[in-house]
Amino acid sequence: TGVTVDSSAAAEEAAATMLAAGARNVIITLGERGTLFASAAGVEHIPARRVQAVDTTAAGDTFVGGF
Structure with missing residues (x-):
């Protein structure tokens, strides 16, 4: 999208761009x-x-797999 996601507002902007593109x-x-x-x-x-993180390896992959 070309949007740097460094805040919730930027995430909303990026999401709006992706929705406008057809997502x-x-x-x-x-x-x-x-x-x-x-x-x-x-x-x-x-x-x-809030959790006590022990190891964040593959956290994103696990999120997507669970979703």
Whole structure:
């Protein structure tokens, strides 16, 4: 999208760009700040749960696999 995602507002901007390009649903993970879900129906920010992280290897892959 050309948008640097360094804040929730930037994530919303990137999601809007992807929706305008034809995506029906957009999910952007924001690490400890949670996840942003966007669709034509609107934008939802899902906060992350606080956990004691032991190893973050493959955290993104695990998120996508679980989703």
